[in-house]
Amino acid sequence: MPRIVRPTAYGTPEVLAVTSVPVPRAAADGVVVRVRAAGVNPVDWKLYSGAFHSVDDNLKDAAGITHAMPSIGLECAGVVTEVGAEVTGVDMGDEVIVHPVTAAYADYVTAPVTSVFRKPAGLGWAEAGALMLAGTTAVHALEAAGVGTEDTVLVHGGSGGVGLMGVQLAVARGATVIATAAERNHPLLRDLGATPVVYGPGLADRVRGAAPRGVTAAVDFAGTDEALDVSLELVADRQRIASIAGSPRREEAGIKLLGYGPGQDAGTEVRAIARHALVERAGSGELRVLVAATYPLAEAAQAHRAGLAGHAPGKLVLTP
Ligand SMILES: NC(=O)c1ccc[n+]([C@@H]2O[C@H](COP(=O)([O-])OP(=O)(O)OC[C@H]3O[C@@H](n4cnc5c(N)ncnc54)[C@H](OP(=O)(O)O)[C@@H]3O)[C@@H](O)[C@H]2O)c1
Incomplete structure (x- = not known):
């Protein structure tokens, strides 16, 4: 069964648990992606730390927060395994970068096609999965x-x-x-x-x-x-x-x-527009994505502990 990592309560990385879930199905305007790399970001542990309790309710979905427990993992890269009925320009087997997305700490994610970008062939999985949020x-x-x-x-x-x-x-x-x-x-x-x-x-x-x-x-x-x-x-x-x-x-x-709190600029448009150029620059090698360490999906809590403790420069990445 496919796995997903979710917080089971608010707290420290110990609350993260791996559970089995069915393979998700694509919405008509979306895709399913088999995740090969999911970028780890401080927002991931902040989401279940309780640090965002004061975030405006209306913005919670944009930050990947739900009213129950938050989903974590806002970016990834992987291989398309299902394409929704209304989707054009993306095919099964395509290697893609996906952002924004929620719940990317998983073997499979669903995403709207607007979040999907073709992964440049020369860009490694870890680098591709950690490019977009930062x-x-x-x-x-x-x-x-x-x-x-x-x-x-x-x-x-x-x-x-x-x-x-x-x-x-x-x-x-x-x-x-x-x-x-x-x-x-x-x-x-x-x-x-x-x-x-x-x-x-x-x-x-x-x-x-x-x-x-x-x-x-x-x-x-x-x-x-x-x-x-x-x-x-x-x-x-x-x-x-x-x-x-x-x-x-x-x-x-x-x-x-800049961010998702009250009175802050979420920059939704400028961030959305930036994605194409980031993929191009990373693909050409003009922009380096530095990866500090990779962890198996089941070791997400260890990745978060490393993130909280401070680590070598570069991104932490989960590789399901
Ligand atoms: N508002 C938004 O939209 C948004 C988006 C992304 C991230 N963020 C936030 O931005 C922050 C940085 O994110 P990140 O992904 O870059 O985190 P990160 O990879 O963990 O990097 C944090 C850096 O802070 C440096 N640092 C540690 N102590 C410091 C100090 N006393 N003074 C100056 N620098 C210090 C460290 O540098 P050394 O290793 O050289 O000590 C480290 O490289 C986090 O709080 C994150 O939640 C906000």
Whole structure:
């Protein structure tokens, strides 16, 4: 029987359980995909941690949340095994990337055909399954902060899943990129075209040293008070600071808040539009999807523990 991983209660990764379910059937406008790789994202454990209890009820479905227990796994890649009656342009056996989707921690998923993109032949399964959520989030943040050729942009959390995308995409836009990360990740960030700086006390001065002409925009993928404070100190225009995570303190700062909470910009359109170009860039090798580790589906809880503890740069991926 096909398997699915679901939280059985709110809590820590111990609440995740593998259960057997029938193979799902495709809706008329959708497909069924045999999952080969499902990207692991912090939102997956936040969904069952209780952290999102305050999320606006109307937005819960968009974030993959139901009123009972949330489904987890918002992106994957795999092989099409059933095609709905009204679907054109996708065939059985096609290798595809699927996002957005819900319940991708599974052997099979159903998805509307609007979420399905052909996987470039040269892109590995793990990379394909982990491209989209981080990639679309990074594009949204760079758009929100208006990052372009003339800018020096400060990327907080540059070695994270979103950060590695943000760094590469900002460099591709022609911006000068200063990225915060633990020292062990600096060689990688230099390789991707950024100037790395260590986060922690004295960050603002280190950034000034790395960017003598100043910082014109900031994207916060770390969500720390320090990232907020340093962005406010160094970027003159608060509308050129975009944050995807962090404490309620951000709400009074007059910066751009991106996500699914009340008063935040979900960026539905910009993220949807970004998907085609992300697939193309990843397929051509212009955009690298770095994979830190892969786990069998049954070890999803272990993957979440690694995510919570901090890990090597790159994405964690489940390979059912
Ligand atoms: N709003 C949205 O739409 C949205 C979408 C995606 C993600 N998110 C949120 O964005 C955050 C990042 O996601 P992710 O997938 O990139 O997570 P991730 O892969 O776990 O990366 C987090 C990064 O934070 C860095 N970090 C740890 N402590 C730090 C500190 N004190 N200061 C600065 N950086 C620090 C780590 O860098 P080192 O390893 O170098 O220490 C790590 O690489 C999560 O909170 C996630 O829930 C929001």
